[in-house]
Amino acid sequence: MNTRWYKHPRTILLIIAATVTAFTLIAEIGFGLPEMWAIILYSIAIVVGGIYPARSAWVELRNGSPSINTLHIAAVIGAIYLGLWGEAAGLVVIFSLGELMESYASDKARNAIRALVELAPSEATVIRNGRQMRILTEQVEIRDIVLVRPGEKIPVDGVVTKGSTTVDQASITGESIPVSKQLGDEVFASTLNERGALEIEVTKLAQDTTLAQIIKLVEGAQMKKGKGQRFSEKFGAIYTPAMFVLAIIVAIVPPLFFGQPFDEWLYRALVVLVVSCSCGLVLSVPVAVVTGIGTAARSGVMVKGGIYIESAGSTQVVAFDKTGTLTVGKPSVTDLVTVSDLSNKQLLEIAGALEKQSEHPLADAIMEETLNKKITIPDVEEFDSLTGRGAKGKINGNNYYIGNPRLFNELKVNINKDHVMQIEKLQGQGKTVMLLGTANEVLGMIAVADRPKENAKQAIQSLKEAGVKKVVMLTGDNRLTGEAIGKELGVDEVRAELLPEDKINAVKELQKQYGQVAMVGDGVNDAPALAQADVGIAMGVQGTDVALETADIALMQDNLDQLVYTLKLSKKTVSKIDQNIAISLAIVAFLVVTALIGVMPLTLGLIINEGSALIIIANAMFLRRYQWKKEGIRTKNNASDIPLTNVE
Incomplete structure (x- = not known):
């Protein structure tokens, strides 16, 4: 971590320079301090306060890239030439104060990183050879057993080997509701153990935990520059030399040709140099980007650089992977249809008994449904798995079959017209239909599908209200399933039966047609499409190393509301960048024009100039208010409940 702004030697030198300047000014005006003594004291202030700006200006000149520091030093030298020692000292103090404000703004914007670092406990209780010992977290080794008592923070990532509890994971995922943890569950460093004692087997060293990766990502994000930052740098490369040329013209042309x-026109040239040293212009982009990234990090959203927060803010199309992103990601029972004297309960009892020994994913859906409905499953005899078709077994002395329609066709069971219509209706909704019956008749149907997430429809609507022109679903599923899910959720377009390379081509087509495209997926299977998109967003990636590495933006919760928050915050950040640039350019234009016509005094111009930096900083800091409402995570009623505060 860098030295905090108030501990930096530059701050100390500024305090000395400001004190000497103020003392000299008071002594000169109030007590008639001799001019020679005043010059000596002002010179001390200029030297002490100008060490860092002069050093920076010298390096810039040597590298052939003059900047605002260069303009500043040139203005100070010009003021000294005109004998304006007090003004020269004032220039040094006020300009250095502006740079101090920049450091303070950056420090505040990076508080999220420091807060993350301070989350993890520095010590851990390790059980070795049957003995408990307290050691530094950095000394904990993989496969060590760590004891975490109630009320303590978990020091490292690991898996629960003993005990059960609830854990507050807000520091990693942003979710407010504590999560139940028991044997075999994964836990993360910095999260809070609330109730029971846990023994945890360490799976990652302190420097490799999910928290450590997040800190590295947020720190690295500040090095990746977006279009706004690149514009600022390109503009500065032209702007600074142009101001030098303008100042030279102002100082030379009127005396030489008119x-x-x-001295009068040299003074005006100095004022031009001073007012063109715009701290606000320098700060306009980076302070907004860093504040936006820091604000996102505190809400469980990891943005890997300014380029990605700007891209997300300009998104025209959002493309979703279906499975695990818009849907739960595992099949569940959606319909129970009896076509006999059996009740739904009896249908589930027989199906559960047959599927209890099956390893098919659809069997898991039926077993979960029996568990949810608290169904008592009878014993099954003579069980046999019929590969690719279903299963059979004897229950209470009767033989039963469960499987796809093909199985019952092979058994030559009569599937009447009404049954066929019901099957086709369910399949048309994107559901997989299993039949339950005997060798003579169909007794019932069970439909299974991957359900949409409960807030998916609302989130898609909220994206459209936030300015996204089109929402597209990309899936490898068959067209019937894809279109059924898409229609239910309200997406604008469904592209189905896609291989990974087809998803890349789909993203390319959307980019060509609409411009900026965001791709949302799990960060692993969708890696090619995520890479092709202008911004790749991975959802629910706590503990998933690959997803953290491949995505441009990583949402630590598997929650679509967090995606809506991310795009809204990104749009707000882009808006703040545009506002800051416009404000800075307007102030600079006003100051330069008034300097050229001779109505702007040197000191007043400098004060207004530095004041513009305060406006820019304050405007960017408003982004810190746009936090994701933790209590709004489970909102499901309407689009107005999107968990984002203060969004206009």
Whole structure:
């Protein structure tokens, strides 16, 4: 971590320079301090306060890239030439104060990183050879057993080997509701153990935990520059030399060609140099980007650089992977249809008994449904798995079959017209239909599907209200399933039966047609499409190393509301960047024009100039208010409940 702004030697030198300048000014005006002593004291202030700006200006000149520091030093030298020692000292103090404000703004914007670092406990209780010992977290080794008592923070990532509890995971995922943890569950460093004692087997060293990766990502994000930052740098490369040329023209042309007083026009040239040293212009982009990234990090959203927060803010199309992103990601029972004297309960009892020994994913859906409905499953005899078709077994002395329609066709069971219509209706909704019956008749149907997430429809609507022009679903599923899910959720377009390379081509087509495209997926299977998109967003990636590495933006919760928050915050950040640039350019234009016509005094111009930096900083800091409402995580009623505060 860098030295905090108030501990930096530059701050100490500024305090000395400001004190000497103020003392000299008071002594000169109030007590008639001799001019020679005043010059000596002002010189001390100039030297002490100008060490860092002069050093920076010298390096810039050597590298052939003059900047605002160079303009500043040139203005100070010009003021000294005109004998304006007090003004020269004032220039040094006020400009250095502006740089101090920049450091303070950056420090505040990076508080999220420091807060993350301070989350993890520095010590851990390890059980080795049957003995408990307290050691530094950095000394904990993989496969060590760590004891975490109630009320303590978990020091490392690991898996629960003993005990059960609830854990507050807000520091990693942003979710407010504590999560139940028991044998075999994964836990993360910095999260809070609330109730029971846990023994945890360490799976990652302290420097490799999910928290450590998040800190590295947020720190690295500040090095990746977006279009706004690149514009600022390109503009500065032209702007600074142009101001030098303008100042030289102002100082030389009127005296040389029009017989004007040299000192008067040199003074105007100095004012041009001073007011063109715009701290606000320098700060306009980076302070907004860093504040946006820090604000996102505190809400469980990891943005890997300014380029990605700007891209997300300009998104025209959002493309979703279906499975695990818009849907739960595992099949569940959606319909129970009896076509006999059996009740739904009896249908589930027989199906559960047959599927209890099956390893098919659809069997898991039926077993979960029996568990949810608290169904008592009878014993099954003579069980046999019929590969690719279903299963059979004897229950209470009767033989039963469960499987796809093909199985019952092979058994030559009569599937009447009404049954066929019901099957086709369910399949048309994107559901897989299993039949339950005997060798003579169909007794019932069970439909299974991957359900949409409960807030998916609302989130898609909220994206459209936030300015996204089109929402597209990309899936490898068959067209019937894809279109059924898409229609239910309200997406604008469904592209189905896609291989990974097809998803890349789909993203390319959307980019060509609409411009900026965001791709949302799990960060692993969708890696090619995530890479092709202008911004790749991975959802629910706590503990998933690959997803953290491949995505441009990583949402630590598997929650679509967090995606809506991310795009809204990104749009707000882009808006703040545009506002800051416009404000800075307007102030600079006003100051330069008034300097050229001779109505702007040197000191007042400098004060207004530095004041513009305060406006820019304050405007960017408003982004810190746009936090994701933790209590709004489970909102499901309407689009107005999107968990984002203060969004206009």
